[in-house]
Amino acid sequence: MSWDLVATNIASVPVLAFLLGVLAAGLKADLRLPDAVYQATSMYLLLAIGLKGGVALRESSLTEVAGPVAATLVLGVIVPVLAFVILRVLTRLGPVDRGALAAHYGSTSLVTFTAALVFLDSSDISYEGYVATLLTILEIPGILVGLLLAGRAMSGGDKRGWSEALREVLLGRSVLLLAGGLVIGYLSGPNGYASVEPFFGGLFTGVLALFLLEMGVLAGRRLGALREAGWGLPVFAIAFPILAGTLGIVGGLVAGMSTGGAMVLGVLTASASYIAAPAAVRLALPEANPGISLTASLGITFPFNLVIGIPLYLLIAEWLAGIL
């Protein structure tokens, strides 16, 4: 593995800010952003990604996008089912907790995706502009499949919880801002985007660094819970993203995407949700222990992907592009 890539990735300001947050949590220092600032930066990132993706989508043809969209939908179903099955082998968790984890790993992480784009941009590696569309699409099916897998094990089920969860997934901040941003970007085009670019483009990496500082604190606080998790969960939280990421890369390459684009799809399938999925799972599967899913997705998988996974998926994509 090229350690230069890992070193380049770690030396970026957003990733270093994340590590500072983890360190602060370890030292029990208070670096948390005020809640309103955290919410606002999260909204900013979602809308900025949506806008930029919408402008790029305008430059893509339907035939070019159809294959990757289909691949993303298929991956959105396969990945949570795989997670559910593999967790049965690796852990002693019951079906409800396995379904909750499957929902988290079937969905995706905006911040990991964003960090991957920043990494590709700084390495001068091109990728398709419509990847933000794939991000928006992948937010949804994984959560629903995970909930369905867990739901099969529940007696009766709480219909109200399900309709609330569905509403949370479809009308929650993540999907609404991403999809809304895509539409606005698509309609306003490059000229319209140029007028907001200094705010949504120019400040983007700085705001990402601020957000990652906060995520570092949250992830660092989760590390303490690892001691209670046993060995199966950490193994899953590191090995599964590599497997799912490789599947995503294969899917992207088969669907005709470039090496950079396939790597981004790999990052999308490798990353686990810690915003949209926890909310939906909490409503639909109240019996599931949210500590387990958050420890895995936020405490282990997110830092792993951010520091090692992103360059690793690029190497896997370059290797597979040479074979396929």
Next chain:
Amino acid sequence: MDTRGFVTCITIVAESIVESRLLEGLTASGARGWTITPARGSGPKHQGMSEIEGGSIRVEVLASATVADRIWQLLREDYFTNYSIAAWEYPVQVDRAERYCDPAPPR
């Protein structure tokens, strides 16, 4: 004329994720209003996802004893088992007590 009287004040501290569901339940129990403020803290269960999104909320409801009983029933049936939630009640003296106690039929 002294228009003061006693009603029950129920305070509920809960994960904010259940806010809309809880408020629907309060309305259905006959509560006529409430005050919601953000809350921070820790509890024996502490298994919520509150530090990620939305934190916790503190809901205060002024209600008649009958409505308060229905609210306790609601909390026991739907919330205490699976959610990080705390609730307590005490009698409070208010002006215009009937404002909080008009019998609103449960929906």
